[in-house]
Every structure is written in C-alpha cells, then in structure tokens.
Amino acid sequence: MGIFIFLGLVLIVSTIFIIFKVRQSKYIRYLLNNSFALNKLLKLNDNFKxxxxxxxxxxxxxxxxxxxxxxxxxxxxxxxxxxxxxxxxxxxxxxxxxxxxxxxxxxxxxxxxxxxGKYKDEEKLNVAYLLKLEKKLFKQKxxxxxxxxxxxxxxxxxxxxxxxxxxxxxxxxxxxxxxxxxxxxxxxxxxxNDKGIWAALCRVERGRVSNKMRFAIYKRDGYRCCYCGRSEDADYLEIDHIKPIAKGGKSTYDNLQTLCRRCNKNKGDSY
Ligand SMILES: [Zn+2]
Structure with a gap:
C-alpha cells in the first residue's frame, strides 16, 4: 500500500515539475523575443570583444x-x-x-x-513572474x-x-x-645588472642538482675524484660544476663532475 502512495507522490511532483519547466521555457522564449532590456544587453555583448x-x-x-x-x-x-x-x-x-x-x-x-518590464508585444502572462525571470536572465547573460x-x-x-x-x-x-x-x-x-636577479638565478641553477642526480654522477664517475682519482666514501665526494654557475655554467650532466673535497676546495670558482 505504502509503495503506491509513494509512487503517486513521485508522479505528482514530477508532473508539477514538468509543467513548471514548460511554463518557464515559454516565458524565456517570450522574453528573448520581446524584452527591450535583454535585447539591448545581447547587442552590447556582441559589440564587446x-x-x-x-x-x-x-x-x-x-x-x-x-x-x-x-x-x-x-x-x-x-x-x-x-x-x-x-x-x-x-x-x-x-x-x-x-x-x-x-x-x-x-x-x-x-x-x-x-x-x-517593457516588452514589444503584450501577451497575457504573469507580470510579476515575468519581471523576476527577466532580471534573472539579464544577470546570467x-x-x-x-x-x-x-x-x-x-x-x-x-x-x-x-x-x-x-x-x-x-x-x-x-x-x-x-x-x-x-x-x-x-x-x-x-x-x-641587477645583482638580486643574478643571485636568484644562481640559487635555482645550483638547486637543480638533486640528490638523485648527485648519486647518478658519482656512479658515472666510478665514485672517484676526477682530478686526483681518490676513491673515498661518498662523504668526501662532492659535485663540481666544470664551468662554474657564477660564470654561467648549468646544472647539466655534462657540466658536472665528481671531485674529492680537497680538489674541489682548490678548484674554487676557476674554470
Ligand atoms: Zn681529488
């Protein structure tokens, strides 16, 4: 029994909804054809690119x-x-x-x-609803x-x-x-010319050597210093920019090499 009451209610609600939608679309069609305000707005929209x-x-x-x-x-x-x-x-x-x-x-x-609220052709429609819908449509457009x-x-x-x-x-x-x-x-x-800009560029360039990249370069160079050939544990190895960042060098694989701490210190910013 309950299920029939429920289905009946669903039917009534959806019918009301459909009637409302049909009425609304009729009003919208009327407004698009007859509202002075809406037509002026649409013309204005066309003119502004x-x-x-x-x-x-x-x-x-x-x-x-x-x-x-x-x-x-x-x-x-x-x-x-x-x-x-x-x-x-x-x-x-x-x-x-x-x-x-x-x-x-x-x-x-x-x-x-x-x-x-001014329309080309007068039709027997609900004026209050028409005006409300007109303002809503206007806002949307x-x-x-x-x-x-x-x-x-x-x-x-x-x-x-x-x-x-x-x-x-x-x-x-x-x-x-x-x-x-x-x-x-x-x-x-x-x-x-701007030292702040140059410093920022250098910081980011240096930061492009990730830890992942650092270990890949150690591996490529056989965990040895490229200058003196010393092979120590990773704690004593460092990554050196062959052409220093301060001189425009980049953090790319072919501009990076493994050096021991001592050789890196001696090399400094020379190229
Ligand atoms: Zn060395």
Whole structure:
C-alpha cells in the first residue's frame, strides 16, 4: 500500500515539475523575443570583444634536498622560469589589461540599460513572474571576462624516496611579475645588472642538482675524484660544476663532475 502512495507522490511532483519547466521555457522564449532590456544587453555583448585567456600560470617543483628547498624562494623559482616564459606571460598580462579597460566601458554601457518590464508585444502572462525571470536572465547573460591572472609557484620538499613533507607557495600579482621581468631584462649581453636577479638565478641553477642526480654522477664517475682519482666514501665526494654557475655554467650532466673535497676546495670558482 505504502509503495503506491509513494509512487503517486513521485508522479505528482514530477508532473508539477514538468509543467513548471514548460511554463518557464515559454516565458524565456517570450522574453528573448520581446524584452527591450535583454535585447539591448545581447547587442552590447556582441559589440564587446573580450580576449579569451584560458590559463593561469602555475609552476611547481619538488626538491629532494632540504638545503636547496630552504634556500630557494618561490620568487627565485619564478625569476628562473621567467627566462623561458616571460613572453607568454607578458602577452597574457597585456590581454588582462585590455580586458580590464574594456570591461569598465562595458559596465558603463550596462548601467544605461534600465527598461526592465517593457516588452514589444503584450501577451497575457504573469507580470510579476515575468519581471523576476527577466532580471534573472539579464544577470546570467552579463559578460564576465577574465580580469585577474594568477601566477602561482608551489615548491615541495621530499625525501629521496619521494615522500613530501614540506611545502611553500606564493601567488604573484601581474604588477609584481612585470617588475621581475623588467629587472630580468636589465642586462648587457649575458651580464645581469641587477645583482638580486643574478643571485636568484644562481640559487635555482645550483638547486637543480638533486640528490638523485648527485648519486647518478658519482656512479658515472666510478665514485672517484676526477682530478686526483681518490676513491673515498661518498662523504668526501662532492659535485663540481666544470664551468662554474657564477660564470654561467648549468646544472647539466655534462657540466658536472665528481671531485674529492680537497680538489674541489682548490678548484674554487676557476674554470
Ligand atoms: Zn681529488
């Protein structure tokens, strides 16, 4: 018996719902054809061509070396990445600024539309419901172009087995990123005039030698110093940049070698 009452209720509720939906779509059709306010809005939307910016900028890196993780800030990491991504980010910032300016004009035009409740053809419809639906539709169709760009850096620290136990993150404003790009561009040939920028680039470059990479290089070099041939336990071996980072050397396999602590100390920053 209970099941029939339940099914009856379901039937009644779904019928009411269908009737409501049919009525709503009839009202929406009427509004799209007859509402002055809505038609002005749609025309306005056609006239304003906002730039479609699909992506925010997000970059992440995991350090398996706690010293590097502590020494390298999110800003350092961003500066390093800007070497490769600045044109892409500059273009996105340009588009954002374009959208912001255009949006101000759009809102200005939007506030001029005030003739709600005025329709081309009068039809026998529920006026109160019509007005409520008109305002709802209007709100839905107002454009909302992207006007904020998130540039986010997330750095993790992990054990050598990959277990992550620390994290830091920072979101940069477009103004902050523009300033960094300006500082990065301030250079003569390969020489950066801004010492802070150069220091940041060096910190990140040094940090690219992960512990995993370090042990791969020890193995490649047979756990021996490439200068004196001394073979000691890993505690006395160090990774040396053949061309030093301070002179533009990179943390790549062919620019890295195994040295014992003594030879590394003697070599210093020479090349
Ligand atoms: Zn040595």
């Amino acid at each position: 906002f730039v479609n910016i699909s992506n925010d900028f997000f970059d992440t890196h995991t350090y398996d070396n706690e010293t590097f993780f502590n020494n390298i800030s999110c800003e350092d990491y961003l500066i390093y990445q800007l070497q490769f991504k600045k044109f892409e980010i500059e273009n996105a910032i340009k588009s954002i600024k374009y959208n912001i300016t255009l949006y101000e004009k759009y809102i200005n035009e939007l506030t001029k539309i005030s003739d709600f 107002v454009l909302n172009p992207k006007r904020v760009l998130y540039i986010q850096i997330v750095l993790y620290c992990s054990k050598i087995n990959g277990y992550i136990y620390a994290k830091k993150e920072q979101i940069f404003t477009t103004e902050e990123v523009e300033t960094l790009i300006k500082r990065l561009n301030n250079k003569n040939y390969e020489f950066y």
